Structures are given as structure tokens and as C-alpha cells.
Amino acid sequence: MSRVATREGRRALAGIALVLAAFAAFPWVFGGKLNFGFSLVLFAALATSWDLLGGWAGQLSLGHTAFVGMGAYVSTLLWTRAGIPFGVGLPLAMLSGVALALVWGAITFRLRGAYFSLSSIAVAEVLRILANNWVSVTGGPEGLSLNDLPPLFGFDLYDRRVEYYLALLLLAAALLTSWRVSSSRAGFYLEAIREDQDSSMAMGVNPLKMKLAAFCLSAALSTAGGCLYGLFLAYFEPQGAFSLDLSVQLVLMAIVGGMGTVFGPTLGALVLLGSQEAFRSTFQQRSLFIYGIVIVIIVRYAPDGLLGRLRLLLRRAPWASRLPSAP
Amino acid sequence: MGIALAVRSLSKDFGGVHAVDGVDFDAEEGSVLGLIGPNGAGKTTLFNLVSGYLSPTRGRIALFGKEVTGLRPFALARLGVSRTFQVVRPFPRLSVLENVMVGAFLHHKAAAEAERHALAVLTRLGLARQADMPASALTLAARKKLEIAKALAVQPRLLLLDEVVAGLNPSEMTATIELIRGIRQSGVTIVIVEHILKVILGLCDRVVVLDHGRKIAEGTAPEVAANPEVISAYLGSDDDA
Numbered sequence A: 001m002s003r004v005a006t007r008e009g010r011r012a013l014a015g016i017a018l019v020l021a022a023f024a025a026f027p028w029v030f031g032g033k034l035n036f037g038f039s040l041v042l043f044a045a046l047a048t049s050w051d052l053l054g055g056w057a058g059q060l061s062l063g064h065t066a067f068v069g070m071g072a073y074v075s076t077l078l079w080t081r082a083g084i085p086f087g088v089g090l091p092l093a094m095l096s097g098v099a100l101a102l103v104w105g106a107i108t109f110r111l112r113g114a115y116f117s118l119s120s121i122a123v124a125e126v127l128r129i130l131a132n133n134w135v136s137v138t139g140g141p142e143g144l145s146l147n148d149l150p151p152l153f154g155f156d157l158y159d160r161r162v163e164y165y166l167a168l169l170l171l172a173a174a175l176l177t178s179w180r181v182s183s184s185r186a187g188f189y190l191e192a193i194r195e196d197q198d199s200s201m202a203m204g205v206n207p208l209k210m211k212l213a214a215f216c217l218s219a220a221l222s223t224a225g226g227c228l229y230g231l232f233l234a235y236f237e238p239q240g241a242f243s244l245d246l247s248v249q250l251v252l253m254a255i256v257g258g259m260g261t262v263f264g265p266t267l268g269a270l271v272l273l274g275s276q277e278a279f280r281s282t283f284q285q286r287s288l289f290i291y292g293i294v295i296v297i298i299v300r301y302a303p304d305g306l307l308g309r310l311r312l313l314l315r316r317a318p319w320a321s322r323l324p325s326a327p
Numbered sequence B: 001m002g003i004a005l006a007v008r009s010l011s012k013d014f015g016g017v018h019a020v021d022g023v024d025f026d027a028e029e030g031s032v033l034g035l036i037g038p039n040g041a042g043k044t045t046l047f048n049l050v051s052g053y054l055s056p057t058r059g060r061i062a063l064f065g066k067e068v069t070g071l072r073p074f075a076l077a078r079l080g081v082s083r084t085f086q087v088v089r090p091f092p093r094l095s096v097l098e099n100v101m102v103g104a105f106l107h108h109k110a111a112a113e114a115e116r117h118a119l120a121v122l123t124r125l126g127l128a129r130q131a132d133m134p135a136s137a138l139t140l141a142a143r144k145k146l147e148i149a150k151a152l153a154v155q156p157r158l159l160l161l162d163e164v165v166a167g168l169n170p171s172e173m174t175a176t177i178e179l180i181r182g183i184r185q186s187g188v189t190i191v192i193v194e195h196i197l198k199v200i201l202g203l204c205d206r207v208v209v210l211d212h213g214r215k216i217a218e219g220t221a222p223e224v225a226a227n228p229e230v231i232s233a234y235l236g237s238d239d240d241a
Helices: A006-029 A031-056 A065-082 A086-108 A114-133 A160-182 A185-195 A197-202 A207-233 A244-257 A264-278 A280-301 A306-316 A318-322 B043-050 B073-078 B096-104 B111-124 B140-153 B170-185 B197-203 B221-226 B228-235
Strands: B003-014 B017-028 B032-036 B058-063 B081-083 B158-162 B189-193 B206-211 B214-219
Touching (some): A006 A160, A031 A160, A065 A244, A160 A207, A185 A197, A185 A207, A244 A280, B017 B032, B017 B189, B043 B189, B140 B170, B170 B197, B189 B197
Antiparallel strands (some): B003 B058
């Protein structure tokens, strides 16, 4: 039953391949729904990245929109102001995200529990206000447009299909990172910190170092997601790029799907965005109402997330006796 | 035999309270040192100082001849110090095996290696059958064992045990005393805080008695038990009445 058993590790890897293959087929099946598909894959990637810090290390950030906005702004400004193309701007933006995480974490990881969450809202707000008021650099409340990008390796960056597959690449990176963490020492250390930070220190875990490492990974992936988001929107302003709503949405996806699991955040993105999309035409403005109902039902009947609930059901199924069970 | 742990004029003030006040003692390598005293004597504060959870106001701590004053708990763990907590602290949502693996990772970087080592520790403590249970589902006795298993998994040279026997029934108590003897025989130096006289008499080579943060006596268990100052610290002297 232990997740380090190589058999389970391989099964999870096969699962990742399956998920990615299914998403790769999406544009052929739902060619007309590429905007929805992009949001789904991007949010799955962002929620998985959030979960590296939130689910595994138990540090609930409500400020991850800071990385998304930072990615959008940095990659766009590098192109419009310095002529640095997207292919170079993206890794540079990721570096800036990591730098932000290092400073942010070094200051706020000394706070515990809710205090870290509250301070994370503040960081994102500071960046939003900065983007809003530093008009000479950011364009202020009028926002920025990302126009005239040259093709990347011959691919037109304004083609929705290309954007979709870039987001899928990011999801692949996020899932593989999460899988790698789940089966390694780092994952155990992060979970130990989440469960009982003081007790973990007695066993040789350096909490600040581990939390910073998780934050940097999470930041790099989230900032890359921000770059893609900016590309997808092509025009954005501070209010949208640094919105608290986006941070909260990522948290909800991870909670609904299952925090501290490889597939949970992706499942959560699928359920939340899927239900929103499915009821959009029938309920129009009231689709957010459906969103709320889904969350209430899940928190009531699957408090550990849908993934945990599914596992329990599978174990109880009539054919479950044929599955390898705990000794 | 060298000195595993040397504590010199160690003091910790909390505001105006001298929780630990100028304490000196040595723990010889491979021995069991008992730490006793009435409630509030400063035993837990002393443990927190030696394991790096508190830094001392004054005084020094040396580990196998090396100065370690002020080092954090994880740094001390790497140097071979390991501890249990009086109020047991399992990682509740991890399985018993995963709890122990966290410690095993200190000296076994690969997951499969750490798992093998953790299973060996669980087998030694008679917890192997519960390996896949969530730690939160264990009985108190099993959780106390898990606490020891977690501390052993880091392969300590100095093990600090904080009331691991208290709260157990007589047969579990005997088993745990046997277990601690076994750990000592494998060469680990042990410092133990305990209230139960049977444990102290049965296990400890030397005993240090604390009262109001000060060391009031030191010696073999029978010597200390006969010391009038120790008796008055526990029972109160005629002067107090």
C-alpha cells in the first residue's frame, strides 16, 4: 500500500500519461470549445502547482495570483519594452517568479497557519497596486496588450491550438513535478511539516528550507502559467491579472479534487470548470450559483476531496477483492 | 568510555522565571541517565534546551566533545540527537510506516531504502502489523511506541525519552522497559525523564534530580532515593509546614 512501492509509482506515471493523452485529444473532439479547453488545462496546471505548497507542505497561499500576474506582465513587458521574444521571456519570467517566492517566503514562512495565508493576500495586493500605479512601466489601469509576437519555433503564438498545447506542456510539467515529489524524500518531509512542524524538526527536517524549495517550484510553474495566460488574453489589466478570485479558485480546485495528491487538483479543475461550463447556457449568470452548490456538496460528502472518495468507493466495490489490498 | 552529553551551567529564563538554573551534568556514552523532579522542576525545559527547541540564556551544551549550544533541532538530529515528546506527536494523516520513514530518510535518501529501514524499526518495536494504518487510528500504547520508533528511525547516538512509560498498563510497561534496555545495549546513550520509580530504579545508571530549575542531587538511583533533600523536594520538609 505504501506509495513508494515502485508498482504504485509506475501506476501513477501511467495515470499521468493517460490524463495527458486524453487532454491531447480534446481539440479534435471539441474543436469549437478551445477557449474552455485552454482554461481547463491552464487551471489544472496552476492548481497542481499551487498544491505543491498548499497541499503537500500545508501552506495555504491565497496569493498565487501574484505569480500569474507577474508572469503575464513580465513576459509582455520584456517583449513590448525590450524586444525579448516569448520563448526567452518565459524562462526569465519564471526566474522572476522564483525570486519573488524566495523573498516572500523568507519573510512570511516564519508565520504559521492562517497568518501565512493572510500575508499572501497582502503580497498579491501589493503587486496589483504596483501594476496599477507604476504607469510609466506597466501602463497602469489601462493595462497591456501583447501584440505582434513572432512565431515560436515556427508556431503561431496567437493560434488557440498552439496556446492549448503550450498549456498542456505546462500541465505535464506540473503533474510530473508533483509525482516526483510524491514518491521522494521531499514529499515526505513536506507532509511531515504539514502534519506537525515541531515534530518534523526532531527528525532532521529543516522546515524553512523545505517550504522555500516547494514555494520556488510552485512559483516557477505558476509564473509560466501566467505567461501563457497573458498570451491567451492578449490584453489584460491589473484588476484581472492580480485578482483574488483567481487565487481562491485555485485553492477550491485543489480542495475539491484532493489536496496533497498528484491528480486531485486536475480533477478539481475538471469538476468545477466543467460544471460551470455545462450550466452556463441553461443558467447563464446563475452558473456561479451551481459552482457554489457543487462546492457545498463536495465539502459535505467528500471532505478529503473527490479523489479520496473515489478510492474509498473502489475499495468497497464488489470486485475490489481482486485488487491488491493492505496486508 | 567518553562523555556523550555534557551540560555546563545551563540556564533558561522566561521573563523573571528561572526555569533551568545553572545545571551541570554528564551523560556517559552508552549509559542511561535519569532526570527526575517534581512537576515544574524544569525537566521539559531542559529537554527542549538539549534537543535545540529552546536556546539557553546562559551555559553550554557539548555532544561527544563537540560544542553544540544554540544549534536547531534538525541540525542536532544530523549530529545524532533524537527525542520523543511527552505529549505524543505522530503525523496523524500519514500511515505508521510513513511516520517512521520520515526519520529513516535522514540516513537513507532513496525511498525504497528508507522504507526498508523503517519496516525494520517497526518490526523491532512490534508495530509491523499496524504499518499501513493511519497513525491517528492507533491506541495510546501503540502511539507511544510509534513515538519511540520515529526517534529510533533517525539512528540516534543520544536518545532523549520524555515520559514514554507513563500511561501504559503494567505489561506494556515491562515491555517498554525491556525495549529501552535493548536500545541501550545497541550502544545508544539515553537520557530519560520519568516519574515512575520502578522505571528509574530498573533502568538508570545515574540519576539527576531537579527542583525549581536547580540540580539538587545526583547519583545512583538508590543513593538519590535516600537523599533527604530529594525526599523533601517531593514530599515537602517539616519547615514548609
